Amino acid sequence: MTSKSIILSSTKRGSGKSVVAIGAYLKFKENGINPGYFKPIGDSSTIKPKNLTDKDASVISAVVARKFSQEQLCPLLLNPKFFLDEILPKESSEILEKITDAYDFIASRTDVVLIEGNHDYRQYAAVELSDAHIAKNFNAKVIICAPIAGDSDFDDVLAAVKIFRMQQCEIGGVILSPVNSTLENRIQKYYLPMMRNSNIALIGGLKSVKTLEFPTIAEILEAIDGKLLTGEFVKIKNRKIANFVIGAMHSNKAIEYIKRKPNVCVITGGDRIDIALNALETPISLLIFTGNLRPETSLLKKAEEKQIPTILAAGDTFSITEKLQNIHSDIQLDEIEICYEQVEQNLDWEEFSR
Amino acid sequence: MGKNIMLTSTKSGAGKSVVAIGLYLKMKEQGKNMGYFKPIGDAMTQQEKSRTDKDVSVISSVVARKFSKEEICPYFLNPEFYLEEILPEDAREIQQQIKDSFSNIQNKVDHMIIEGNHSFTQYAPVNLDDVYFAKEFNADIVICAPIEDDDDLNAVFTCHQYLTSQKLNVLGVVLNARSKMAEIRIKKYHTDLLESRDIHVIGSLQNVRDLEKPTVAEVMDATGAKLYSGDFLKVKNNLIGSFIIGAMGAEAALKILRANVDKCVITGGDRTDIALAALDTSTKLIIFTGNMEPVPRVVSVAQEKGVPLLTTSADTFTVSEQIRRIKTHIQPSEIQICRDQVENLDTEFLLKEH
Numbered sequence: 001m002t003s004k005s006i007i008l009s010s011t012k013r014g015s016g017k018s019v020v021a022i023g024a025y026l027k028f029k030e031n032g033i034n035p036g037y038f039k040p041i042g043d044s045s046t047i048k049p050k051n052l053t054d055k056d057a058s059v060i061s062a063v064v065a066r067k068f069s070q071e072q073l074c075p076l077l078l079n080p081k082f083f084l085d086e087i088l089p090k091e092s093s094e095i096l097e098k099i100t101d102a103y104d105f106i107a108s109r110t111d112v113v114l115i116e117g118n119h120d121y122r123q124y125a126a127v128e129l130s131d132a133h134i135a136k137n138f139n140a141k142v143i144i145c146a147p148i149a150g151d152s153d154f155d156d157v158l159a160a161v162k163i164f165r166m167q168q169c170e171i172g173g174v175i176l177s178p179v180n181s182t183l184e185n186r187i188q189k190y191y192l193p194m195m196r197n198s199n200i201a202l203i204g205g206l207k208s209v210k211t212l213e214f215p216t217i218a219e220i221l222e223a224i225d226g227k228l229l230t231g232e233f234v235k236i237k238n239r240k241i242a243n244f245v246i247g248a249m250h251s252n253k254a255i256e257y258i259k260r261k262p263n264v265c266v267i268t269g270g271d272r273i274d275i276a277l278n279a280l281e282t283p284i285s286l287l288i289f290t291g292n293l294r295p296e297t298s299l300l301k302k303a304e305e306k307q308i309p310t311i312l313a314a315g316d317t318f319s320i321t322e323k324l325q326n327i328h329s330d331i332q333l334d335e336i337e338i339c340y341e342q343v344e345q346n347l348d349w350e351e352f353s354r
Numbered sequence: 355m356g357k358n359i360m361l362t363s364t365k366s367g368a369g370k371s372v373v374a375i376g377l378y379l380k381m382k383e384q385g386k387n388m389g390y391f392k393p394i395g396d397a398m399t400q401q402e403k404s405r406t407d408k409d410v411s412v413i414s415s416v417v418a419r420k421f422s423k424e425e426i427c428p429y430f431l432n433p434e435f436y437l438e439e440i441l442p443e444d445a446r447e448i449q450q451q452i453k454d455s456f457s458n459i460q461n462k463v464d465h466m467i468i469e470g471n472h473s474f475t476q477y478a479p480v481n482l483d484d485v486y487f488a489k490e491f492n493a494d495i496v497i498c499a500p501i502e503d504d505d506d507l508n509a510v511f512t513c514h515q516y517l518t519s520q521k522l523n524v525l526g527v528v529l530n531a532r533s534k535m536a537e538i539r540i541k542k543y544h545t546d547l548l549e550s551r552d553i554h555v556i557g558s559l560q561n562v563r564d565l566e567k568p569t570v571a572e573v574m575d576a577t578g579a580k581l582y583s584g585d586f587l588k589v590k591n592n593l594i595g596s597f598i599i600g601a602m603g604a605e606a607a608l609k610i611l612r613a614n615v616d617k618c619v620i621t622g623g624d625r626t627d628i629a630l631a632a633l634d635t636s637t638k639l640i641i642f643t644g645n646m647e648p649v650p651r652v653v654s655v656a657q658e659k660g661v662p663l664l665t666t667s668a669d670t671f672t673v674s675e676q677i678r679r680i681k682t683h684i685q686p687s688e689i690q691i692c693r694d695q696v697e698n699l700d701t702e703f704l705l706k707e708h
Binding site: 080081082083084089121122123124125126130149150151152154155156158159162163166186190194197244245246247253257267268269270271272290291293316317318321322325 | 504505509511543601603671
């Protein structure tokens with residue numbers, strides 16, 4: 001028996017696709033259905049040297065355990081910004097064949113395949129490998145995941161539905177994830193009636209789980225290309241940072257500020273010994289020195305004593321904060337349970353799995 | 355017969371206004387009687403004094419006194435919260451109002467340039483999108499797209515497919531190269547790929563970086579920071595070339611401060627050392643964060659040098675985040691740049707019969 005398949009597509013990044021994929025995987029399993037996971041095109045720019053696969057695929061492969069290899073789950077890697085260096089549009093049918101082979105391998109061994117789409121529904125349209133192309137090829141039902149911060153995000157949801165339908169794809173429904181309670185109300189009041197008119201099912205919406213969005217120290221190190229000065233990488237890599245504070249103001253004021261927030265990372269120039277010393281007296285989680293200004297040894301000794309990790313970064317503070325603000329935090333192994341709860345509590349499972 | 359050209363964009367930052375203003379001026383030089391129309395303005399950028407949105411405000415200075423701002427842009431919506439202002443069933447009245455305004459201008463000119471919404475998907479749920487107006491106005495479409503890397507090309511293909519499937523006549527695309535690297539990729543890959551799929555590349559905007567520099571007024575708008583000293587009328591249109599966070603010691607700061615011209619320095623109000631060092635270099639603006647006022651000496655030096663000072667209660671990290679979200683608008687002094695930019699476009703082609 002060939003399995004049925006569901007492709008999770010999103011209107012933009014940060015839609016919670018991976019959360020849904022992991023949660024739904026566990027839910028299927030719980031119901032005695034043998035699920036498979038498949039990510040046709042991984043993001044080569046997120047490859048970690050150790051596992052040689054896309055980050056999303058790497059977390060899911062821990063869930064899927066040893067059933068399939070990472071290469072089977074994610075057969076192709078492309079760099080989203082420079083994919084035209086890697087493949088010619090002419091080659092796309094060949095590539096689709098390769099993807100199909102990998103898909104068939106998983107589909108023939110499972111009851112249902114959860115396909116995780118590209119970063120957004122437009123991605124790789126230029127080489128005819130967009131989610132719509134993939135969905136059509138595997139005859140997969142499309143579920144659109146969309147973070148909703150305002151009406152313009154809803155405009156995009158309807159446009160995405162139109163584009164999938166234009167290419168004869170079946171829309172299984174949408175998952176609208178409101179960023180706050182005002183938007184929850186807008187979904188009920190405005191979006192839902194309009195979706196009914198267009199014959200689009202609302203499957204539910206993920207609740208915002210702040211901790212899922214907090215970056216780990218490992219993610220921060222990678223994003224700013226920093227060097228760990230104190231702290232043992234293996235021990236601290238998975239610690240989460242909830243708040244960033246720039247130590248630009250004079251010491252006393254800065255300390256007051258730091259004390260008010262939990263899991264703080266302080267960013268300051270390596271020559272601001274005053275700020276750094278005071279910060280080390282507070283329960284901060286991380287200290288970043290910018291401008292490639294290596295602080296004096298006595299300061300690092302103190303950081304070691306207090307067991308506060310410190311990082312040295314080469315850029316100026318403004319560009320370092322930019323990099324920190326752009327981190328897309330990935331799901332960590334210990335967060336898998338949250339994914340399950342999201343699906344269990346917030347999605348209409350019958351509609352999802354129909 | 356006159357031509358109506360609608361500029362529609364894949365996302366904001368496409369350079370629609372640059373093309374609209376430049377095209378308007380070029381056609382006028384050739385003796386043509388041109389009209390400009392923007393069906394729906396952005397209520398969020400609506401200015402109290404001029405009672406119109408920022409784009410329209412600039413173009414109306416180009417169009418001079420031929421038409422009033424209300425004629426050029428008859429309607430306003432808030433992109434993120436428009437559904438409480440207008441439900442799908444009310445759309446007809448608004449459509450009619452906009453169509454009447456359009457005819458009023460069209461009857462008096464040879465050709466019309468119509469500036470579409472922020473993106474091709476905007477306001478589609480209530481039938482006030484670019485697709486609706488292009489059909490009503492019998493307009494040919496030019497897709498404007500910002501290009502940073504290959505990913506932006508996906509949006510061009512998606513947008514083109516969306517528009518042509520709704521039976522619109524798409525003349526081609528104007529690519530707005532956002533960097534030197536983007537220019538190279540456009541030449542190396544994008545143009546050929548688009549042409550090979552019958553999407554005509556009308557040209558590309560280049561080096562519009564200068565147009566993207568925010569003004570002092572735009573920085574104040576985005577951050578909500580208050581003017582502490584300085585003459586608003588004199589400084590509001592000054593362009594900011596770069597942003598620097600003064601988090602390091604004064605000595606290390608000096609190197610960075612010297613290396614950046616026309617900069618805005620963000621620092622704590624108690625960092626007198628940084629402020630004075632900044633005022634000694636090419637600085638256009640200083641923002642003091644953390645609700646701390648600068649000392650009188652800093653104020654007097656700033657006044658002497660004509661550098662405005664702002665204060666805000668927000669912390670430095672938050673301010674840097676707000677600054678990154680600034681959307682800049684064309685300034686009246688930048689109109690010539692727009693005119694020069696359209697020399698990169700095949701404008702003959704636009705007015706031909708298709």
